[in-house]
Amino acid sequence: MHKQGMLKENALKGKTVIITGGGTGIGRAMTRYFMELGAKLVITSRKMEVLEKTAEELRNETEGEVLPLQCDVRDYEQVDNVISQTIKHYGSFNALVNNAAGNFISPTERLSHRAFDAVVDIVLKGSYNCTLAAGKYWVKEKITGTVLSTLTTYAFTGSGYVAPSACGKAGVLALTRSLAVEWGKYGIRLNAIAPGPFPTKGAWEQLLPEPMRDKFDPAKKVPVGRVGDLQEVANLAAYLVSDYSAYINGDIISIDGGEWLKGAGQFNNLEMITTEMWDMLEQFTRGKKS
Ligand code: HXC
């Protein structure tokens, strides 16, 4: 069931959506499903050949419309150009998905300041560049747009070994909550999703290099015992971009099978205790009154 599309046919008809990092991984899955639901799409990233290949494949698979545009989200002029090209091509647009990201694992003391910049600039600066450019246009044109940002669950908790990414994602969380209130009066909504582990080439290459794969199986950390399926995250994103979620504003929805809560609960590692051991332990914890 979770591998199937959730919304009814044409649920996104009338939506024109820009998805940054839309050529690969989670962004590609969202693009595909949004096209299936009748939205018009713009996908952006740095690698035009990847975008063009994805666009071609998804047009064939869905018969929907998608425009690939090259853009490094760190550069405001390039972002502004995407907005202009989108308006020129489709007439307007009313949704933005901040999905582009850069990340790698490293002990923080090994990083140069340029390495820190590389990640924070893509994640935070990239997201505020796109959000600002879209928001200015929507306010001026009185368009009730919506922004969805892809965070991570460590945007709430922080995480060792990915400190630049945690800082960038926490910044996007603050941006989401700030503007959800400030721009609510214009009818603009901002929400975010916080995925747990979804096996994509980009994330797995950067965060789970080959030698780590056996020892650090991400599924083992997830209470429901598995990693996510891309259709699951596409379903949630489609709902949050659609008008069905019109009363959801400023929220962050985790989609991680309970992974981050498992790490947070003090006694959650007691799952390793067997039934026999519980029988024995009960003898110690019961009947102390007398
Ligand atoms: C230490 C590194 C490094 C690494 C790069 N640098 N990789 N330092 N460890 N693995 C340093 C470089 O030496 C350089 O510093 C600086 O960072 C900039 O490097 P560039 O290669 O010039 O950067 P750039 O081309 O901008 O590339 C950005 C990138 C790259 C982030 C470094 O990985 C990238 O393009 N990633 C995009 C795809 C991606 O990361 N997808 C995963 C998203 S998954 P010096 O000092 O030498 O100049 C995700 C999921 C999270 O976010 C949650 C999972 C559960």
Ligand code: NAP
């Ligand atoms: P991915 O395929 O590597 O996606 C990252 C995308 O960002 C790529 O398409 C990349 O394209 C683009 N990008 C990177 N730097 C850019 C820049 N400077 N300007 C424009 N685009 C840029 O990885 P993914 O797993 O699908 O990740 C998608 C989103 O989900 C990210 O926000 C990530 O943090 C989030 N997330 C993923 C997971 C997971 O388990 N997969 C978990 C939590 C959160 P180019 O290289 O062509 O620019």
